[in-house]
Amino acid sequence: MNNGTADRQVVRFDSVRKVYGSKNPVVALDDVSIGFDRGTFTAVMGPSGSGKSTFLHCAAGLDRPTSGSVHLDGIDLAPLGERALTRLRRERIGFVFQAFNLLPALDVIDNVTLPVRLAGRRPDKAAVRDVLERVGLGGRQGHRPGELSGGQQQRVAIARALITRPAVIFGDEPTGALDTYTASEVLGLLREAVQRWEQTIVMVTHDPVAAAHADRVLFLADGRIVDHLDRPRADEVAERMTHLGVWAGREALR
Template sequence: MTTTSSGIQDVVRFDAVRKVYGSAARTAVTALDDVTVGLRQGSFTAVMGPSGSGKSTFLQCAAGLDTPTSGSVRLDGVELSTLRERALTRLRRERIGFIFQAFNLMPSLSVVDNIKLPLRLAGRRPDRAVVDEMIERVGLADRRRNRPGELSGGQQQRVAIARALVTRPVVLFADEPTGALDSRTAREVLTLLREAVRLQGQTIVMVTHDPVAAAHADRVLFLSDGRIAGALDRPSAERIAESFTRLDTIAAGGGVR
């Protein structure tokens, strides 16, 4: 990991990252433009910005799902550009957790088997005590034998959170994790994520368009036209919304996804 002057470690580190889609001068799209930022160990970071600001590309590059055109991305001290595809796949499987708006559960598997799945895919024998702890933590002890189709949306997202955390990932990436949930259920899911940071020292990076969701984070990064346009530490939802509105107004003429 990269260690800052204050001794705090960066789990994710971007240095002068640029991502351009397309090679022709007229059609090339710059999704990230000279982004330099560090995301600290044990922190909860929300990434926000108008449509086309580069949020999705930021997340994909940070997770090793996309490769920057130039610059450096380090995850847990590893320079991602140096890894071959097999090593990159192993890193994602062993050190990264993912949560998406679409829960991406296996419909034929029970709650407990969905949670065990990443361990089995990694060739690791699931530790029953760890799996039981995760099920208990997300409040689904009485649903462990149910299948996803028998659960509410909020319960399915709880399964997805337990599945992401059961491997003890170095960093958890969440892409609009509350986008398909009602406000009450969304608060419950965000509280679970907040507790993972507070109690386990988990590092979470969450892309969201929702100021209320972002207010659960320690820090909010704002992207605009592929650049970091600002950051807020422990802000209120009202302050986030105000900053987001200014960015949205600036980007009203268009941008990159």
């Protein structure tokens, strides 16, 4: 790999292996090497038990590989202690989850600025206004999560992920709790963050329609990257997933 390629890669896995347990070991990731360039949108898909969650957790420093290395924004995560990892996640990573994970007692502004305040910094009011306008919540600053629709709550979560200008946003089924129309709006917003603001997004999803908003889809099976699609269409993704399900079932019978 040349230095120019490495410089563009916000997240990089080099021969990552993750094994759980020792008596009856389970290989969750098996020699995974992959890079994610700045300003790209990648979807990660695979059958149940394929290693998607472990992949995301290792990428975000929430779990440590058994072997191999993970670099995030040029930093090797392996030597970092828990305090340094927490600081890195707070400053360089945004998260968007299926369940929104908003604090019900806080209004929109306080939920969005929570990562900044946890880092001990005072939120920049102009930056907060800007990010709320970007996600279409300019008139909702004083509302609490219970006063918002599901789609609006996910927009708050996206604004919270964007406010620190992170190196990467990790999405874990970010549209899983939304109806089709609202999911399309949220995915369009993520797509816009990539195209207009060069944000890097890595999203785990089971939905071929959601995956079709990405630049690239990676398919995991049995802890390995077994296929990929560039500029994917939903029907192509669905077809690959169908084949993967059959393949994974045959592997389980071995």
